[in-house]
Amino acid sequence: MKFYLSLLLLFASTHGEAQSCQLKSQEALGREVLDELTRNPINCDNQSIHLTFDDGPNPQVTPVLLKELKARNVKATFFVSTTNLEASHRSHETNLALVNETMNAGHLIASHGHEHNAYDLRMDGKGEVLEKGFTDQQKEQQITRSVQLLNYATQNRFSNQKPLLFRFPYGRGAMPSAAELKRMDQQGTMRFQSRDYAGQLAEYRRQSAPLQILAGNGFSHLGWNNDSGDSSHGMGMPSRDVLKSYVVKNLKSMCSGNSMQVALFHDIKIMNTAAIPVILDIGKCLGLNFVSPKEMMSNSQSLVDRGVLIQKSKTLRAPADTLGELIATVTQAGTATPECPPEKDQTCYSEQYKRRYQECEGGASICLGGRWYSRQDPMILLNCNLKD
Numbered sequence: 083m084k085f086y087l088s089l090l091l092l093f094a095s096t097h098g099e100a101q102s103c104q105l106k107s108q109e110a111l112g113r114e115v116l117d118e119l120t121r122n123p124i125n126c127d128n129q130s131i132h133l134t135f136d137d138g139p140n141p142q143v144t145p146v147l148l149k150e151l152k153a154r155n156v157k158a159t160f161f162v163s164t165t166n167l168e169a170s171h172r173s174h175e176t177n178l179a180l181v182n183e184t185m186n187a188g189h190l191i192a193s194h195g196h197e198h199n200a201y202d203l204r205m206d207g208k209g210e211v212l213e214k215g216f217t218d219q220q221k222e223q224q225i226t227r228s229v230q231l232l233n234y235a236t237q238n239r240f241s242n243q244k245p246l247l248f249r250f251p252y253g254r255g256a257m258p259s260a261a262e263l264k265r266m267d268q269q270g271t272m273r274f275q276s277r278d279y280a281g282q283l284a285e286y287r288r289q290s291a292p293l294q295i296l297a298g299n300g301f302s303h304l305g306w307n308n309d310s311g312d313s314s315h316g317m318g319m320p321s322r323d324v325l326k327s328y329v330v331k332n333l334k335s336m337c338s339g340n341s342m343q344v345a346l347f348h349d350i351k352i353m354n355t356a357a358i359p360v361i362l363d364i365g366k367c368l369g370l371n372f373v374s375p376k377e378m379m380s381n382s383q384s385l386v387d388r389g390v391l392i393q394k395s396k397t398l399r400a401p402a403d404t405l406g407e408l409i410a411t412v413t414q415a416g417t418a419t420p421e422c423p424p425e426k427d428q429t430c431y432s433e434q435y436k437r438r439y440q441e442c443e444g445g446a447s448i449c450l451g452g453r454w455y456s457r458q459d460p461m462i463l464l465n466c467n468l469k470d
């Protein structure tokens with residue numbers, strides 16, 4: 083185990099008195115940020131922030147973040163993109179282990195969907211509806227496949243977590259703007275009775291197939307109200323100047339809210355391996371309170387009021403016990419593919435051989451529950467006792 087060299091630095095707080103700040107790592111960057119904040123002080127008293135990391139895991143970034151968070155006893159939420167866990171992904175074994183390690187460290191594992199497709203985007207920048215290319219069944223698979231892989235990675239502990247959180251790719255789909263809602267109404271994609279935004283948003287959520295599927299499976303949707311801005315940076319490590327202004331910008335915005343904030347970061351961006359330790363150390367000594375998923379949920383009213391957290395109970399159109407029941411209500415007739423009939427038939431059809439295969443039969447591809455998987459797929463390894 084490595085012990086951090088602690089660096090205790092004095093700087094002037096907004097109250098005028100000298101304040102000490104312990105830098106556990108990234109000392110050089112930390113000193114530059116402290117210099118900047120001594121010149122332009124900020125006040126973080128009574129500010130609470132919950133850190134979230136999207137799109138990972140990533141073998142270069144996630145382990146560093148886990149180590150730095152552990153050293154400061156901060157718990158975060160990791161919204162995993164589960165294509166990173168597919169057998170075909172070059173780092174899938176490392177990534178599966180990282181998900182497990184993240185959960186064992188006390189962080190919340192959450193789903194960011196499977197392919198990071200814009201499968202629930204309603205509009206692009208020009209206001210065009212993008213979702214028409216995706217069937218309800220395809221959208222549902224983005225959720226169920228993600229849940230399968232997260233349960234596989236965590237030995238089925240994923241689905242037993244509280245809370246169960248999901249974040250749509252790009253955060254879209256849960257919080258359309260007033261203009262987007264208006265356009266949906268005009269184009270007839272959805273019809274709204276309410277005239278005000280809040281009412282239309284509630285109606286939208288009751289008509290959104292993916293939101294209904296999520297809520298029916300116990301998921302609440304968590305967006306964010308503090309964007310770190312790391313998406314606008316490249317994958318590599320930026321210059322020291324860029325890093326410094328990135329850290330200062332984030333500390334300023336984290337300290338400028340007046341209640342709970344949820345911060346969006348990405349654990350695929352190498353810059354966060356340097357920035358997060360400094361944000362944690364300096365944020366803490368400025369009075370910023372880094373809250374765990376549990377603390378966030380027990381004090382979530384302001385997040386609910388601002389639509390950052392969409393609770394499952396507030397989303398669901400009608401009580402439904404099973405995924406199947408919900409899918410039956412939201413899947414329109416005629417969208418099912420011949421490979422996966424909606425009835426009880428759990429066989430798979432092969433177009434090549436013009437025949438149906440039973441569970442765990444097949445060649446290079448194996449049939450399970452009415453779908454084809456590769457021989458190396460976690461679902462096959464878990465459920466099928468294949469002879470080589």
Ligand SMILES: [Zn+2]
Nearest residue numbers: 136137251252
């Ligand atoms: Zn993302």
